[in-house]
Amino acid sequence: MKQSSPSCERNKEPILAVLREILVEPGLVLEIGSGSGQHAVHFARGLPHVIWQPTDVAANLPSISAWRDEAGLANLRAPLDLDLFSGDWPVRAAQAVVCINTVHIVSWEGVKRLFAGAARRLAPRGILYVYGPYRYADRPLEPSNEEFDRWLKARDPLSGVRRFEDVNCAAMENGLTLAGDRAMPANNRSLWWTRN
Numbered sequence: 001m002k003q004s005s006p007s008c009e010r011n012k013e014p015i016l017a018v019l020r021e022i023l024v025e026p027g028l029v030l031e032i033g034s035g036s037g038q039h040a041v042h043f044a045r046g047l048p049h050v051i052w053q054p055t056d057v058a059a060n061l062p063s064i065s066a067w068r069d070e071a072g073l074a075n076l077r078a079p080l081d082l083d084l085f086s087g088d089w090p091v092r093a094a095q096a097v098v099c100i101n102t103v104h105i106v107s108w109e110g111v112k113r114l115f116a117g118a119a120r121r122l123a124p125r126g127i128l129y130v131y132g133p134y135r136y137a138d139r140p141l142e143p144s145n146e147e148f149d150r151w152l153k154a155r156d157p158l159s160g161v162r163r164f165e166d167v168n169c170a171a172m173e174n175g176l177t178l179a180g181d182r183a184m185p186a187n188n189r190s191l192w193w194t195r196n
Ligand SMILES: C[S@@+](CC[C@H](N)C(=O)[O-])C[C@H]1O[C@@H](n2cnc3c(N)ncnc32)[C@H](O)[C@@H]1O
Pocket: 005, 008, 032, 033, 034, 035, 036, 039, 056, 057, 060, 082, 083, 084, 085, 099, 100, 101, 102, 105, 106, 110
């Protein structure tokens, strides 16, 4: 049941450091594409003033539940089935939406649904945070991310490392304003927007 991702172990602490800085308000944090559930446990433990709501497609929920059961944290909710391609999200309102290493996995249509769905549910001044690799118009993609992009596209031609400018455009179209863009280990970025 309990899946384990080595990359989660490597990136959970640097990501938590950013989340501690930006998720200062109490409230519900909706995580999209929670994966194994390791991040949900680490972030709920590290951010005791928020309620962490993990979600993913149904196949991943047993692992998230197993991590949650073991951790026994009062501020970590049971995982919910949230597929970006199903019309309805099981959460109506959130103080923040967090989505890690998922924008390059889903198709562009999925990315657009993420931004539209998050913006609809965020409270005013609420935050959408994403983490992963991004391309920028003013500099070449890092060789490790070029290779990763080729690997992603060989697996699923609709996936791939997204252009920052496209993602930021999707955010602006949904009333979100860029609030931060920070370099992270292993050529990843933390990007976050606030709802106008
Ligand atoms: C590379 S994994 C990242 C998982 C986790 N956030 C992490 O950093 O380890 C991508 C995640 O996107 C989820 N995902 C894929 N398609 C999805 C969809 N249509 N709706 C919601 N999540 C999706 C996968 O199930 C998976 O958990």
